[in-house]
Amino acid sequence: MSAEAADRVVGLVAALRAHGLRVGTGETVDAAEAAAVLGFADRAVLREGLAAALLHSPDQRRVFDTVFDLYFPYGVGAPQGEPRGRDDLRERLAAALADDATALARLAVEAVDGFGGYGSSPGADGWSSYQALERLRPQTLLARVRDDVRSRGGGPGFTDRLLEDEIRRRIEVFRTLVAGEARRRVAERRGRDEIARRAVAPTADRVDFLYAGKDRLAELRRTVQPLARKLATRMAARRRRAARGTIDLRRTLRGSLSTGGVPMRPVLRRRRPVRPELVLLCDVSGSVSGFSDFTMLLVQALHDQFTKVRVFAFVNRIDEVTGLLEHGAADPAGLGDRIRAEAGLTGHHGSSDYGAALGEFTERYGDAVGPRSTVFVLGDARTNMSDPNLSALGRIAGQARHLHWLNPEPRTLWGTGDSAAPEYAELVAMHECRNAGQLGALIGRLLPV
Numbered sequence: 171m172s173a174e175a176a177d178r179v180v181g182l183v184a185a186l187r188a189h190g191l192r193v194g195t196g197e198t199v200d201a202a203e204a205a206a207v208l209g210f211a212d213r214a215v216l217r218e219g220l221a222a223a224l225l226h227s228p229d230q231r232r233v234f235d236t237v238f239d240l241y242f243p244y245g246v247g248a249p250q251g252e253p254r255g256r257d258d259l260r261e262r263l264a265a266a267l268a269d270d271a272t273a274l275a276r277l278a279v280e281a282v283d284g285f286g287g288y289g290s291s292p293g294a295d296g297w298s299s300y301q302a303l304e305r306l307r308p309q310t311l312l313a314r315v316r317d318d319v320r321s322r323g324g325g326p327g328f329t330d331r332l333l334e335d336e337i338r339r340r341i342e343v344f345r346t347l348v349a350g351e352a353r354r355r356v357a358e359r360r361g362r363d364e365i366a367r368r369a370v371a372p373t374a375d376r377v378d379f380l381y382a383g384k385d386r387l388a389e390l391r392r393t394v395q396p397l398a399r400k401l402a403t404r405m406a407a408r409r410r411r412a413a414r415g416t417i418d419l420r421r422t423l424r425g426s427l428s429t430g431g432v433p434m435r436p437v438l439r440r441r442r443p444v445r446p447e448l449v450l451l452c453d454v455s456g457s458v459s460g461f462s463d464f465t466m467l468l469v470q471a472l473h474d475q476f477t478k479v480r481v482f483a484f485v486n487r488i489d490e491v492t493g494l495l496e497h498g499a500a501d502p503a504g505l506g507d508r509i510r511a512e513a514g515l516t517g518h519h520g521s522s523d524y525g526a527a528l529g530e531f532t533e534r535y536g537d538a539v540g541p542r543s544t545v546f547v548l549g550d551a552r553t554n555m556s557d558p559n560l561s562a563l564g565r566i567a568g569q570a571r572h573l574h575w576l577n578p579e580p581r582t583l584w585g586t587g588d589s590a591a592p593e594y595a596e597l598v599a600m601h602e603c604r605n606a607g608q609l610g611a612l613i614g615r616l617l618p619v
Contacts, residue, residue: 182241239350267315278347299352375606379461379578398471446544447478453549455485455522461578463506486523488530489513525559532562539569547575551591558590576603
């Protein structure tokens, strides 16, 4: 393997690590050996070989594919020759969408080369996939490609829907290829490492709950069961260690008197591990709802680790949704909608009111919290300028064994605008919890054994 190829493999591994993927020295060596055996003539084969050597789960593939395109592009620099006109390129794109999907990658290079550059310096100052796609408008070719395929023997009826879905899929593939080509050219100008660090979408467990779209939230829900299994294993291990006990120094030294002061038989201070009772108070309003829904699903998956689990949802009123959570476990995508539809969570207005919700909880459900209870409050602590009702939170803290607040907002935003996070943090341990990775670490660390 050449030095340049080795540098590309090392750069690829470094970029993957920067995005949270665990890639060890052994996997790096395997990837280098795979690249040496497979060669660089067939890029698709190389991609699959490196993915097999470096990745541990399917959800890492999105990050890998984007970074791979930066370090192992189709080619270096723009294609030779002047780009052809827009109409000519659209003609060839329509033909490729109809029956030559392998040509899409080449056409994506031409599209960026001819229509994606901007600026006045030679070779353009930058490259924009949006600009190239806006000029070509491949989505407008759907009807034309469909009619072309049908004229070659495709029949009308139900197959038309399947045909349109396939053409839409190919158009989306082309759009992705154009975006990758534009990103590659920017990387050539600014440096691959910088682009790999800043312009690659993170893995699902590192996506901020507050900014995750529907597709990323769906991807997040698929990580609930694996994360729950990992946390359950970790909690079981902690219980086993706790069952063994710690050294009781006083009793150990007393027993050592018979051996001349040598502690031959350490005496352990044993304690009986107790599974905690868990209570969740979840704000399900606005953008916070994605965070609350995911956490509720995670706790539901971990229910065997607790003696009792009770879940309460609120906006400006609070209601118990434990039963809805259990019944909705088979439909995680619709859990939030079901809770908001069937539970009484809003009064005269639809905005969050932490003070009213906490006060109602202490009045209606105060007996849900006892000396064995660990309580988690989930929400951004934004009160919409209403009374935060600190006394109600203080009463919950006085009844519970542990009380924690998980806040999906960055710590730098606490106390800005209508955020009462600093006031609540004086009464309860408040933790920044912006993504699934942080949530898993906090749940594993904060839950008692």
